Amino acid sequence: MSEPETSQLSKAYEPSAVESRWYAYWDAHGYFQAEPEPGRASYCLTIPPPNVTGELHIGHALQHAIHDTLLRWRRMSGLNTLCVPGTDHASIGTERLLTLSLKKQGISKMSLGRDGFVKAAWDWTEKYGGTILKQLRLLGCSYDWRRTRFTMDEGYVRAVLTAFLDYYERGWIYRGSRVGEWCPSCNTSLSDLEVDHEEVLSSLWHIRYPIQGGGSVTVATTRPETMLGDTAVAVHPDDPRHKGHLGKTVLLPVMDREIPIIADPILVDPKFGTGAVKVTPAHDPNDFECGQRNNLPRISVIGKDGRMTEAAGRFAGLDRLEARKQVVDELERLGLLEKVEEYTHAVGHCERCHTIVEPLLTDQWYLRMQDLAALATDAIKSGRVRFFPDRYAAEALRSLENVPEWCISRQLFWGHRLPLWHCRQCAAVTPSIDRPAACKACGSSDLYEDPDTLDTWFSSALWPFAVLGWPDNTPEMEAFYPTNCMITDRQIIRLWVLRMVYSGLHFVKEIPFPDVYIHGTVLTREGVRMSKSKGTGGDPVELINKYGGDATRMSLLLMASKGQDIRFAEERVEGSRRFANKLWNASRFVMMNLANTPLPQSLSPDASWPLEDRWILSRLNRVLETVSRALGEYDFDDAAQALYEFVWNEFCDWYVELAKARFGGPEEDAARVRQVLAFVLETSLRTLHPFMPFVTEEIWQSLRTQLGATGNDSLMVQSYPTADPSLSDDEAEERFSRIEEMVRTVRNLRAQGGAQPAQRVQVYVVPIAEDSIPQVEVPSLTAYLAQLARAELTLLPPKQTGGVPSPSVAGATRFAEVHLSLAGLVDVEKETAKLTREIEAISKELSRVTGKLQNSQFLSRAPAEVVDKERAIEQELKTRKHQIEAQLSRLSQTS
RNA sequence: GGGCGGAUAGCUCAGUGGGAGAGCGCCUCCCUUACAAGGAGGAUGUCGUAGGUUCGAAUCCUAUUCCGCCCACCA
Numbered sequence: 001m002s003e004p005e006t007s008q009l010s011k012a013y014e015p016s017a018v019e020s021r022w023y024a025y026w027d028a029h030g031y032f033q034a035e036p037e038p039g040r041a042s043y044c045l046t047i048p049p050p051n052v053t054g055e056l057h058i059g060h061a062l063q064h065a066i067h068d069t070l071l072r073w074r075r076m077s078g079l080n081t082l083c084v085p086g087t088d089h090a091s092i093g094t095e096r097l098l099t100l101s102l103k104k105q106g107i108s109k110m111s112l113g114r115d116g117f118v119k120a121a122w123d124w125t126e127k128y129g130g131t132i133l134k135q136l137r138l139l140g141c142s143y144d145w146r147r148t149r150f151t152m153d154e155g156y157v158r159a160v161l162t163a164f165l166d167y168y169e170r171g172w173i174y175r176g177s178r179v180g181e182w183c184p185s186c187n188t189s190l191s192d193l194e195v196d197h198e199e200v201l202s203s204l205w206h207i208r209y210p211i212q213g214g215g216s217v218t219v220a221t222t223r224p225e226t227m228l229g230d231t232a233v234a235v236h237p238d239d240p241r242h243k244g245h246l247g248k249t250v251l252l253p254v255m256d257r258e259i260p261i262i263a264d265p266i267l268v269d270p271k272f273g274t275g276a277v278k279v280t281p282a283h284d285p286n287d288f289e290c291g292q293r294n295n296l297p298r299i300s301v302i303g304k305d306g307r308m309t310e311a312a313g314r315f316a317g318l319d320r321l322e323a324r325k326q327v328v329d330e331l332e333r334l335g336l337l338e339k340v341e342e343y344t345h346a347v348g349h350c351e352r353c354h355t356i357v358e359p360l361l362t363d364q365w366y367l368r369m370q371d372l373a374a375l376a377t378d379a380i381k382s383g384r385v386r387f388f389p390d391r392y393a394a395e396a397l398r399s400l401e402n403v404p405e406w407c408i409s410r411q412l413f414w415g416h417r418l419p420l421w422h423c424r425q426c427a428a429v430t431p432s433i434d435r436p437a438a439c440k441a442c443g444s445s446d447l448y449e450d451p452d453t454l455d456t457w458f459s460s461a462l463w464p465f466a467v468l469g470w471p472d473n474t475p476e477m478e479a480f481y482p483t484n485c486m487i488t489d490r491q492i493i494r495l496w497v498l499r500m501v502y503s504g505l506h507f508v509k510e511i512p513f514p515d516v517y518i519h520g521t522v523l524t525r526e527g528v529r530m531s532k533s534k535g536t537g538g539d540p541v542e543l544i545n546k547y548g549g550d551a552t553r554m555s556l557l558l559m560a561s562k563g564q565d566i567r568f569a570e571e572r573v574e575g576s577r578r579f580a581n582k583l584w585n586a587s588r589f590v591m592m593n594l595a596n597t598p599l600p601q602s603l604s605p606d607a608s609w610p611l612e613d614r615w616i617l618s619r620l621n622r623v624l625e626t627v628s629r630a631l632g633e634y635d636f637d638d639a640a641q642a643l644y645e646f647v648w649n650e651f652c653d654w655y656v657e658l659a660k661a662r663f664g665g666p667e668e669d670a671a672r673v674r675q676v677l678a679f680v681l682e683t684s685l686r687t688l689h690p691f692m693p694f695v696t697e698e699i700w701q702s703l704r705t706q707l708g709a710t711g712n713d714s715l716m717v718q719s720y721p722t723a724d725p726s727l728s729d730d731e732a733e734e735r736f737s738r739i740e741e742m743v744r745t746v747r748n749l750r751a752q753g754g755a756q757p758a759q760r761v762q763v764y765v766v767p768i769a770e771d772s773i774p775q776v777e778v779p780s781l782t783a784y785l786a787q788l789a790r791a792e793l794t795l796l797p798p799k800q801t802g803g804v805p806s807p808s809v810a811g812a813t814r815f816a817e818v819h820l821s822l823a824g825l826v827d828v829e830k831e832t833a834k835l836t837r838e839i840e841a842i843s844k845e846l847s848r849v850t851g852k853l854q855n856s857q858f859l860s861r862a863p864a865e866v867v868d869k870e871r872a873i874e875q876e877l878k879t880r881k882h883q884i885e886a887q888l889s890r891l892s893q894t895s
Numbered sequence: 896g897g898g899c900g901g902a903u904a905g906c907u908c909a910g911u912g913g914g915a916g917a918g919c920g921c922c923u924c925c926c927u928u929a930c931a932a933g934g935a936g937g938a939u940g941u942c943g944u945a946g947g948u949u950c951g952a953a954u955c956c957u958a959u960u961c962c963g964c965c966c967a968c969c970a
Contacts, residue, residue: 012932197967204970220970234970269969277970286968346967359968391899395965398898490964525907527963558918561909565900565963569907571919574932581932589929637909641917656929744936751924751936787927787935845914852913857950866913866951873914 013584015548015577019694022714023137031716032142034082036479043074043081044480046464047143048488048496051090052150053097053128056135058530058568059489059522061540062560065553066487066519066636068141072690073631074484075142076720082480083142084467085133086149089125091415091456092194096186096352098124098414114413114451121414125152138544139553140693142716149467151459152416159466160459161419161433163507168420168431172368173408179281179288180364180407181348184306184320185355188411189364191455192404193495195357197346204343205328208336209233209250209278212258217245218338219278222345224331225324228255228312229301232279234290236270237263253336254327255313264290282361300361320358365409365418365452372502373403379511385501388517388634389563392493399494408455415453422448461499464512471507481508485515493518517634520565527567543573550692551577554640557691561637579644580695583688586652587699590677591706593663597674599682599707604726610662610669611739611777613676614732616655619646620680621727627687628723643688651680654740654785661784678707683721690720735774738815739781742773745811746786749820752834753809762821763793764804768879772798772815801886807831810887812880817887828891835888839881846877 026032034042045067050060067083075081098121099109109117133148149156167173181190205224208216217233230252235242242261249258261276267290268277281291282298291298301312308315308323315323331337348357377400379385380393387393409418421430421439428441429450438445459466464483468476482504486497497516504512522530522538530538543552554576559566605614623646630639655677662673682703689696693716700715746763753761763786767773775795783793796803804810804819809831811818849870852858859867 011930013930222970267970272969274970279970284968284970286970345969389900395899399966494965521964523963527901529963559908563900564908567907569919572907575918578930578932582930585930585933587929592929641909645917652929653934657934660929747935748937849914852951855950859950861950862913869913877914 011585011588013581013695015550015580015694016545018698019138019140019544019549022694022697023140026142026714026716027137027145029714031714032083033144033146034080036475037080038475038479040080040479041078042480043071043079044483045071045083045485045487046467046483047083047085048486048492049086049088049149049151049460049463050132051093052087052125052130053090053094054087054132056132056540058538058540058543058556060132060136061139061543061552062519062522062556062566063487063489064136064139064141065556066517066560068139068143068693069553069557069636069690070485070487070631071142072693072716073720075716076686076689076718078719080479082144082147084147084149085136085141085143085145086463086467087129087133087151088460089150089152089415089456091410091412091453092186092188092190092352093456094121094124095412095414109413117413125150135541138541139549142693147467151456151463155469156459156466157416158433159462159470160416160454162471163462163503164416164419164454164458165431165433166507167367172371174366174368175363176366176405177361177363179283179285179359179361181357182304182360182362183350183353183355183357184304185353186350186412187304189362189407189409190350190357191407191457193457194351195348196351196354197348199344200347201342201344202347204341205331206274206338206340207253207278207331208338209253209276210336211245211261212249212251215245217242217250217261217276218274219276220273221278222343223283223324224327225308225312225315225320226280226283226301227252227278227327228308228315228323229280229282229299230259230278231281231291231296231299232259232294233261234264234267234277234279234294235261235275236265236268238265239268239270239275241275253334254330262294262296264294266290266293283359285359288361298361302358302360304360304362306355306358364407367406367408367458369403369405372506373400375505376400376498376502379501379505384511384514386515388515392490392516392518396493396498400498406455408458409452410455411451412453415456416459418450418452418454420450422450424448457495457499460496461503462507464500465504465508477508481512482510483513485517486513487517487519489521490518491521515634518563519560520563523565523567525567525569530568538568543570547573547577548580548694550580550695554579554644554692557636557640558644559637562635579648580692582648582652583684583692584695584699586647586656587681587685587703589656590681591703593659594674594678594706596708597671597678599678599704599709600675602724603675603679605729609672611732611735611774612655612658612781613672614729615736616651616676616680617727618729618733619650620683621723621725624683624687624721624723631690640691643684643691647684647688651684655680657785658781661780678703685715686718687721689715689718735777738773738813739777739785741813742778742782742816742818743785745813745818746782746788746820749809749811749818750786753820753831761788761792762805763788764796764808764819764821765793766796766801766804766817766819767798768816768883769798801890804890806890806893808887808890810835810883812883814876814880817883819887832888832891835884835891839884839888842877842881842884846874846881849874849877 047067071081071083102109112120181192181195183190202222204220204222206218206220208218210216219233233250235245245261246263249260252259267286279287279290279296281288281296282300283302299311301309302320303309306320308318310316315326350357377397380397419431419433421432421436423439423442423444424446425444426439426442428439430436430440439447465481468474468481470477488497500512504510524530540552551573555573559572603617605617623642626642627639659673659677663670685696685700697715750761765778779790779793779795783790805821807828808819808821852870853874
């Protein structure tokens with residue numbers, strides 16, 4: 001593919017055509033691709049794999065703007081840079097969406113059967129899969145697309161099953177029959193992390209259980225329907241209210257079943273309620289354990305479909321919530337409902353479908369967490385894995401304490417089958433990736449594959465190394481593992497990040513990444529999390545169409561402050577689009593005036609160079625320092641803002657304006673300004689490229705074409721600028737800042753004095769001291785920037801206000817008085833009022849400072865430099881007050 | 896019940912011990928041949944509230960109110 005045409009730069013920057021053109025160019029030239037190069041320093045990221053059927057939302061846009069900025073920066077900095085993209089099969093999420101979609105077509109999941117459903121899932125994946133990855137290209141993401149991985153692709157499946165078998169052989173994976181989370185709608189078990197707890201206003205029902213032989217105990221419950229499965233009432237052994245009840249039985253109401261009153265100091269808190277607790281071992285994890293301790297029977301009265309079972313007697317077949325109503329009615333009828341209180345408590349909901357989860361007694365596969373959690377804890381505590389912002393490290397450590405065993409089996413079709421083969425003859429389990437010929441215990445060939453699939457997070461936990469070829473020891477693993485950073489959002493720290501940390505340590509014996517950057521959540525302007533289901537999606541593709549990929553990236557980076565949440569404000573994107581346009585036009589101007597100036601490789605300014613040249617180069621050096629520091633610390637907003645301000649407020653507003661005057665001047669000086677313009681612009685483009693890759697590439701290509709360069713190189717493979725201390729010039733910066741202040745004062749006086757642009761004004765500058773302003777530059781630079789003819793600016797000797805004609809308006813800077821003679825247009829009254837207001841403001845400020853300096857405590861305790869600074873401020877305020885007072889008295893004399 | 900963020904200009908947000916800032920919006924002037932998608936100038940704040948520490952607090956401490964998030968089996 002040849003270099004795109006970039007000859008004529010149009011007046012306004014139009015992103016759409018430019019962006020797709022350069023993306024195709026980079027892609028075709030293989031600039032996104034990386035190969036292992038032994039001995040060469042590398043930089044590697046893997047993206048958090050989005051759901052395969054997902055679409056880009058604005059949170060992704062932020063996340064990937066960050067990824068690609070880091071990648072382009074590191075790549076230009078000379079590292080062998082790789083980013084592996086990919087998608088997640090998202091078992092439960094995808095299965096649910098597909099089931100709903102099929103239902104709309106009148107097809108039920110069960111009628112398709114396992115094979116049919118899995119085939120439909122693959123079809124669905126092929127149809128919608130990869131949409132999101134295509135959308136990432138619109139943002140400019142420089143990922144190695146050849147290496148795109150999917151958690152269900154062949155190699156990845158092998159990695160997952162290998163990991164499973166490793167754990168299994170160690171005895172860390174085991175079968176358990178216990179009460180766990182169950183979603184009756186998704187019809188599968190869930191891990192604790194897939195359950196969202198929400199506060200719900202509900203009721204607390206107090207039910208009287210008659211004691212056999214007289215009396216009663218009252219128990220309270222938020223789920224009255226579970227009483228049908230009660231197998232005991234527990235009290236605290238030391239509770240005097242219930243001591244006499246121990247050993248007796250109650251007649252379970254409704255069911256008329258006799259159940260014992262038992263003592264259980266662990267389950268029962270005697271300070272709560274009546275001190276008596278109904279025990280339902282099949283429907284509550286705590287009751288389950290109580291049941292184990294006391295050998296209680298387990299009666300499942302709610303089934304996997306959320307309906308009451310045969311064990312629920314005449315309530316069998318009812319939905320659990322309907323059963324609740326009817327049980328309450330029945331209790332009321334029996335006169336056993338003592339009271340009903342309003343009660344707020346947390347109810348678990350399925351993360352995917354928001355159905356209320358039901359604690360059910362089921363057989364599941366569990367992964368032992370003890371050793372794995374310890375690996376992650378150690379890595380974080382020792383600082384081998386660091387979080388940015390670091391507060392998330394504390395949160396991560398907290399969540400690693402007392403991690404419950406991980407329920408890894410799911411009753412789903414879409415996902416990785418457990419590599420376990422059950423023998424129909426002897427019931428033994430044979431672990432194997434492929435179907436084994438015979439049962440390892442009895443040799444029978446009558447085997448069937450375990451029907452369960454794995455929690456989707458079990459596979460994503462292996463992501464950073466599985467995508468690099470693990471379990472094989474590939475060149476990619478050698479070159480790129482550990483990866484360098486994980487960039488993701490806080491919602492999945494526990495679900496994913498920590499699981500990658502211990503998985504990496506366990507399987508590869510090395511951390512998967514030393515840094516974890518947690519970016520903020522993108523919210524709506526009202527502060528609500530953006531989500532499709534809430535209709536607050538925020539489509540980044542629309543933004544890109546409207547403002548450009550560069551502006552979308554840049555605005556998000558400008559807002560990405562220290563991991564803070566971002567209330568999305570579209571005007572910020574608009575602002576970044578304007579910035580791109582500004583850069584574009586400044587570049588156009590520079591190129592129009594460059595003539596045949598060759599691009600200098602470096603510049604060595606000395607004292608003989610014009611002030612503004614030394615100033616802009618010093619400012620450039622400073623911004624380079626800021627950018628590299630900020631990017632290194634993941635302070636994207638600082639880096640982006642430093643560049644934004646440099647380009648717009650310093651280069652465009654001041655330097656380019658001053659350059660205009662020099663093109664027609666002496667040849668040597670014109671040549672110098674062209675050199676500096678070319679150098680600063682080209683360096684700025686390289687520095688900005690990671691933030692705004694498209695527009696910088698477009699400009700850079702025409703710049704180099706104009707400068708006579710040839711070849712097919714791209715900006716994205718140029719070297720990243722580094723700070724050059726020899727450009728740093730504090731003195732030039734200080735002197736130039738005085739020029740800026742002078743110019744602003746003149747402009748201000750003109751505007752406030754109501755001078756029309758064409759109107760002649762005489763400016764008199766009176767320095768407060770011999771060296772207070774750079775005398776050489778003042779007449780020329782100030783006059784030029786304030787749009788005056790040079791003859792209309794007069795630099796008077798220090799303190800010689802006598803040469804200023806009256807009446808005039810005046811302003812005070814830190815270094816000089818500035819007088820504007822408006823040829824009879826001065827409104828003395830208005831000017832007097834203005835100056836009086838100014839004196840009031842200065843006096844107020846002055847009394848604050850003077851008060852401070854008269855405070856002996858301040859003088860003795862504050863650091864000397866602070867005191868000195870206050871003294872300087874006081875001096876300056878006094879001087880300005882003096883200047884204005886003098887001007888006031890001059891005004892009164894004229895009137 | 897515990898923990899973590901946030902509260903600063905009309906809006907979106909920077910600013911962690913020493914003279915309150917940016918962008919957008921608003922007001923005035925200007926189509927000066929890079930850019931009107933621009934330029935110049937301007938107005939705008941009891942820095943959530945109340946205490947405290949300090950010579951000095953938007954910034955540190957305590958309490959408190961709202962908003963958001965995370966954790967937690969008290970029936």
